[in-house]
Every structure is written in structure tokens, then in C-alpha cells.
Amino acid sequence: MKVLLVCTSGGHFSTMRGLKSFWSAHDRVWSTDFKDDTSSLAAEEQVYWLPYQAPRNVWQFLKNIPASIRIVWREKPDVILSTGASIAVNFAIAAKLNGTRYIFVESISRSHKLSLAGQLVYYLSDDFYVQWPALAKKYSRARFFGLAI
Numbered sequence: 280m281k282v283l284l285v286c287t288s289g290g291h292f293s294t295m296r297g298l299k300s301f302w303s304a305h306d307r308v309w310s311t312d313f314k315d316d317t318s319s320l321a322a323e324e325q326v327y328w329l330p331y332q333a334p335r336n337v338w339q340f341l342k343n344i345p346a347s348i349r350i351v352w353r354e355k356p357d358v359i360l361s362t363g364a365s366i367a368v369n370f371a372i373a374a375k376l377n378g379t380r381y382i383f384v385e386s387i388s389r390s391h392k393l394s395l396a397g398q399l400v401y402y403l404s405d406d407f408y409v410q411w412p413a414l415a416k417k418y419s420r421a422r423f424f425g426l427a428i
Contacts, residue, residue: 283356288314
């Protein structure tokens with residue numbers, strides 16, 4: 280199975296690294312922004328670097344959409360796994376246009392309400408995971424998967 284891993288730098292990248300037991304067993308490619316933490320990927324992984332897309336930056340979102348669609352079209356992943364943040368929306372749209380399964384994992388910092396990215400991809404996701412049981416109760420399509428209790 281081929282997996283496209285999508286996340287921004289920082290905490291979202293840390294969350295994706297925490298899912299290594301899943302994605303390490305598969306053929307994979309990454310899409311993220313180039314920062315100190317994500318730069319380590321270049322040595323061992325295939326990476327598509329996108330300009331950082333700040334939340335609510337509509338201009339960068341519009342600029343990154345064509346690149347996101349091209350990446351999905353070129354790589355033809357079986358599944359896209361995203362931990363956010365804003366580029367998750369780009370790839371959710373690209374997944375739907377390409378008929379690709381899309382999985383989103385909400386940030387552990389979101390214990391009472393979904394993030395903006397989570398709200399935007401909630402209905403576009405084939406699987407939507409949260410890390411707090413209360414969120415799974417609040418959002419019917421969400422599944423609890425996490426250590427928080």
C-alpha cells in the first residue's frame with residue numbers, strides 16, 4: 280500500500296512521527312513545509328516541500344491547491360494520512376478529486392472542539408480520528424483513537 284503523509288511542521292509533524300508504527304510498513308511519500316524539524320526527512324524519505332500555509336491564509340491555500348492536486352495525481356497513493364494543519368484541507372480536496380481514501384487525525388491539543396482544519400475536512404474524510412473520548416461523543420463521524428482518557 281502506498282501512503283501519502285501530509286502535515287505541517289511542529290506539533291503536527293511530531294504527531295505524524297508518533298504514527299510511525301503504521302506508516303513505516305508501507306511505501307510512502309511526504310508532503311510538508313521545510314523547517315528545522317521536517318528537514319530531517321530529506322535524508323531518508325521522499326518529500327514534496329510546499330510553502331508553509333498558515334491557518335486562515337487563503338492566498339497561500341489557493342497557491343498550494345494546484346501543487347497538492349499534482350502530488351496526488353503523480354504519486355497515486357492508496358491513502359492520504361494527515362495530522363494537519365492547514366495543508367490538510369488542500370489534500371482532502373485533492374483526495375476527493377482523485378478518488379483517494381483520506382484519513383485525518385485531529386491534534387491531541389483539541390479536547391473540546393475541532394481545529395479549523397478538522398472542521399473543514401470533517402465531511403471530506405473517509406476516516407476521522409480524535410484523541411479525546413469527549414470529541415468522539417460530540418462528533419458522530421469521529422472515532423476515538425488516542426491515549427487521552
